[in-house]
Amino acid sequence: MDDFNPPTRLLMGAGPSNIHPRVANAMTAPLLGHLDPDFLGVMDDVREMLREVFQTKNAATLPVSGTGTAGMEAALVNVLEPGDTFVIGTNGYFGERLAEIGRRCGAEVVTVEHPMGSPVDPDAVKARVASLKRVKAVAVVHAETSTGVLTPLEPLAAIAHEAGALLVVDAVTSLAGVEFRADAWGVDVCYSGTQKCIGAPPGLSPITLSERAIEVMRARKTKVQSFYLDLTMLQDYWAQRVYHHTAPVSMIYALREALRLVLEEGLEARWARHAHSAAALYAGLGAMGLAIVAPEGHRVPSLTAVRSPDGVPEADVRKYLFAHHGIEISGGLSELAGKVWRVGLMGHNSTVSNVLTFLSGLENALAGQGFEVAAGAGVAAAQRSVRADLA
């Protein structure tokens, strides 16, 4: 077997995203035992910084070992018991996945469906919740990665709490890239993923639980069906070092360094950087005559879904960008498959220079498909947006 030397790619899809060299270096630090006192200090640092990034004081804040989907499962298997009513506002692929996980927990899942491309409407959720007898949890995907649509959380928290239910939030694509305030907004259970705006490789799913959520977990009549994702046991492991599983030590080094970078930059500055580069992308795409799926005011700065023009085979454009520019972007999911490109500007990668590189590559790729745009129009518009933003 030969050595594996992966090529350098610009990862501008739905994740993973390129990581800062400091994060890559952190992973090469000598391995420690997972109960080594020095590693226990690393675990404490990670929990403290995660609280800051989630903007919470929740004691139960930790990274679940596993990707974002493990966070989804952990959130639901700990809260839901068979027969519980679980309401979810769906507006894309990941909302549907949450609903499916809820069904596998044996819950009565009530979906409040929205078209892909729309935010979740709090009035529709409120009406549905009001029509039900007892709701255990309401869930929503903050940043729906299949469409790039952002849904405000505060109105949904009010609806859930009024009904005596918990608010469960998927912040996989939003956390550390767009304003997020777990405590101020009344979020009870929130999970994310490390490979997006946090800026680490895939493999961990940070999660936080409010006191309300802990009480619901304490009041369970049945055991959590997953041993691995039992958050009470995970909290005992992270807080009291009661052995549960072997933490992925090198991944946690990486997360610690990524979180240090997030906080060195400052959350507000990081959110602003994501907004700044996204504005340049929107300007460039607009000048090229391309339509963004998410309506203005509900766009996720870290992920933009853009419609491929009629007659342009979307996969060929992605292949061209990959082959000739070393740029990876993602295709569409579910009903948007074959119709959109999904462009990520996440964490370390959310820069104006990456936007300009992508737009010029896209222009080439589109010209190759016979879709002519005035040479440099996208790049020029993005540059104007950057100057206007900085003025």
Ligand SMILES: Cc1ncc(COP(=O)(O)O)c(C=O)c1O
């Ligand atoms: C909104 C959202 N939720 C959950 C997930 C699942 O995360 P993972 O693929 O890391 O398991 C993703 C992944 O892209 C996502 O975008």
